[in-house]
Amino acid sequence: MNSAERSSVFSIAGIYGLRMLGLFLILPVFALYAEGLEGVTPTLIGLALGIYGFTMAMLQIPFGWLSDRIGRKPVIAAGLLIFAVGSVVAAMADSIWMVIIGRALQGSGAIAAAMMALLADLTREEVRTKAMAVVGMTIGMSFTVALIAGPMLSTWVGVDGIFWFTALFALLSIAVLYLLVPDPDHLSMHRDVEAVPGEFGRILKDGQLLRLDFGIMILHGIIMSLFIALPFVLRDHLDIPAVDHPWVYLPVLLVAIAFMVPLIIVAEKKEKMKQVFLLSISMIALSCLLLGLWHDSMVPVMAALLLFFIAYNVLEATLPSLISRMAPIDAKGTAMGVYSTSQFFGAFIGGAVGGWCYGQFDVQGVFFGAGSLALLWLIVAYGMKMPVMRSSVMAHVDSDVDALALEMDILKLAGVFEAKVVPEENAIFLRVDKKLYNADALAALLKPEMTGQAVEG
Structure with missing residues (x-):
C-alpha cells in the first residue's frame, strides 16, 4: 500500500474498531447490570443484548446503497451519529425497555456496507484484500480487548459509563472520518465488496x-x-x-x-x-x-x-x-x-x-x-x-469490448478456471490457480487500449 492508502485503511480500521469496541464492551457485564433495571426479565436481558443485530441486519445493505447515491461520508457520519444517540439513550436508561430502545438505535447506525465501499473507493484492487484484512484484525482485537476491559470499566464507571464512552467513541469516529480519511475521487460500484440488487x-x-x-x-x-x-x-x-x-x-x-x-x-x-x-x-x-x-x-x-x-x-x-x-x-x-x-x-x-x-x-x-x-x-x-x-483476480477492461468473446479467450489461458467480464464496470473477474496462472498472458491477450494489470483479491 502507498502512504495515502495506508492512511485511509488505518483510519477506517480505527473507526471500525472504536464502533465495535463500544458494542462489545457491555457483553461480559450487561447481564449482571440489568438485574437492577426496572421491568427486567431474563428474556428482556437477552433482547437488550441482541436487538442491535436486528436493526443492523435490516439496514446495513440499504445504507450501503444510499452511500452510492449521496456519498459515503454523509451516510457514515449519520450512522455514527445515530449510534451515539442510541448510546446516550442506553446510558440514561433506568428501565430495561429504554436500554432496548437505545441498543436498537445503536444498530440502526448500520454503516458496515458504506464503510467497505469507502475502503474500496480509496484502495487499489491489488491491495484491497490486505486492507480488508487490517479491518478484520481490528474487529477481532476489539472483541478481545472488550472482554478484558468491559468488567474493569464497569467497576470504575458503571455500565452506564460504558455507554457514555461508546457515545464518545462514535463522535471521535466522526472526527477521524472527516479529518483523517481522504475524500474519494469518485464513487464506484465494487462488486467484490458491495451488494448488487440484481x-x-x-x-x-x-x-x-x-x-x-x-x-x-x-x-x-x-x-x-x-x-x-x-x-x-x-x-x-x-x-x-x-x-x-x-x-x-x-x-x-x-x-x-x-x-x-x-x-x-x-x-x-x-x-x-x-x-x-x-x-x-x-x-x-x-x-x-x-x-x-x-x-x-x-x-x-x-x-x-x-x-x-x-x-x-x-x-x-x-x-x-x-x-x-x-x-x-x-x-x-x-x-x-x-x-x-x-x-x-x-x-x-x-x-x-x-x-x-x-x-x-x-x-x-x-x-x-x-x-x-x-x-x-x-x-x-x-x-x-x-x-x-483458488484465488480471485481482477483486471481492467474497456467498456466497448465483446464480453462473451473475451471471456472465452481468457478461459483458454493456463490456470484460469472462471472468467466474467463486466464492461459497464470496466472490470474482469477471474478465479485462478496461482501455480499455473500468468498475469502477463492476460495482459498480452487484452487489446492495447485496455489496461491489463491483473490484481489478486
Missing part, C-alpha cells in the same frame, strides 16, 4: 453459500446467548467477583489465539479445510455441553471456554474466506452482504432466545440450547462441499 436471487439459490450463512448465524447466536449466562456462572457458581472476570477471560483468549494459528495453517496450507471446519463446530458443541454439565467447577469451565474460543476464532477467520471462494466471482460483495446480514440476525436471535432459555431453565438451559444449535450446524455443514483453493 444478484440476490443467484446468491440465495446457492445451497453451499446458504450453509455458510446458516453457520455464521448460529455462531453469533451462540456467543450472544453464552454471554447471558457466563457472567452469572462466574459470579454465582464460581464465586468470582465481576471485577475479576477479566482474569478468567485473558489467559483463555491468549491460549486460544496461540492454538488458532496452527489450525488455520493446517486448513489452508495442507488443504484440510473441511476437517478443521467440522472439528471447530464439534468443539463449540462440546464446550457448550461441558458448561451445561459442570458449570459449578472451575476446571471444566476454563476447559470449555478454551475449546470455545479456539473454535470461535478459527471459524471467524475461515467462514469469510469460504464465502469469498464459493461466491460467484462477480458477486462476492452480494454474497458477503447476505453473510453479514445473517451474522447480525444471529446475534438478535441468540440474545432473544438465550434470554428466554435462561428464564425458563437457568444457565444450563442456555448452554444445552447452544450445544443443540451447534450439533444442528454440524449436521448441516457435514454435507458441504469445500471449494478448491
Whole structure:
C-alpha cells in the first residue's frame, strides 16, 4: 500500500474498531447490570443484548446503497451519529425497555456496507484484500480487548459509563472520518465488496453459500446467548467477583489465539479445510455441553471456554474466506452482504432466545440450547462441499469490448478456471490457480487500449 492508502485503511480500521469496541464492551457485564433495571426479565436481558443485530441486519445493505447515491461520508457520519444517540439513550436508561430502545438505535447506525465501499473507493484492487484484512484484525482485537476491559470499566464507571464512552467513541469516529480519511475521487460500484440488487436471487439459490450463512448465524447466536449466562456462572457458581472476570477471560483468549494459528495453517496450507471446519463446530458443541454439565467447577469451565474460543476464532477467520471462494466471482460483495446480514440476525436471535432459555431453565438451559444449535450446524455443514483453493483476480477492461468473446479467450489461458467480464464496470473477474496462472498472458491477450494489470483479491 502507498502512504495515502495506508492512511485511509488505518483510519477506517480505527473507526471500525472504536464502533465495535463500544458494542462489545457491555457483553461480559450487561447481564449482571440489568438485574437492577426496572421491568427486567431474563428474556428482556437477552433482547437488550441482541436487538442491535436486528436493526443492523435490516439496514446495513440499504445504507450501503444510499452511500452510492449521496456519498459515503454523509451516510457514515449519520450512522455514527445515530449510534451515539442510541448510546446516550442506553446510558440514561433506568428501565430495561429504554436500554432496548437505545441498543436498537445503536444498530440502526448500520454503516458496515458504506464503510467497505469507502475502503474500496480509496484502495487499489491489488491491495484491497490486505486492507480488508487490517479491518478484520481490528474487529477481532476489539472483541478481545472488550472482554478484558468491559468488567474493569464497569467497576470504575458503571455500565452506564460504558455507554457514555461508546457515545464518545462514535463522535471521535466522526472526527477521524472527516479529518483523517481522504475524500474519494469518485464513487464506484465494487462488486467484490458491495451488494448488487440484481444478484440476490443467484446468491440465495446457492445451497453451499446458504450453509455458510446458516453457520455464521448460529455462531453469533451462540456467543450472544453464552454471554447471558457466563457472567452469572462466574459470579454465582464460581464465586468470582465481576471485577475479576477479566482474569478468567485473558489467559483463555491468549491460549486460544496461540492454538488458532496452527489450525488455520493446517486448513489452508495442507488443504484440510473441511476437517478443521467440522472439528471447530464439534468443539463449540462440546464446550457448550461441558458448561451445561459442570458449570459449578472451575476446571471444566476454563476447559470449555478454551475449546470455545479456539473454535470461535478459527471459524471467524475461515467462514469469510469460504464465502469469498464459493461466491460467484462477480458477486462476492452480494454474497458477503447476505453473510453479514445473517451474522447480525444471529446475534438478535441468540440474545432473544438465550434470554428466554435462561428464564425458563437457568444457565444450563442456555448452554444445552447452544450445544443443540451447534450439533444442528454440524449436521448441516457435514454435507458441504469445500471449494478448491483458488484465488480471485481482477483486471481492467474497456467498456466497448465483446464480453462473451473475451471471456472465452481468457478461459483458454493456463490456470484460469472462471472468467466474467463486466464492461459497464470496466472490470474482469477471474478465479485462478496461482501455480499455473500468468498475469502477463492476460495482459498480452487484452487489446492495447485496455489496461491489463491483473490484481489478486
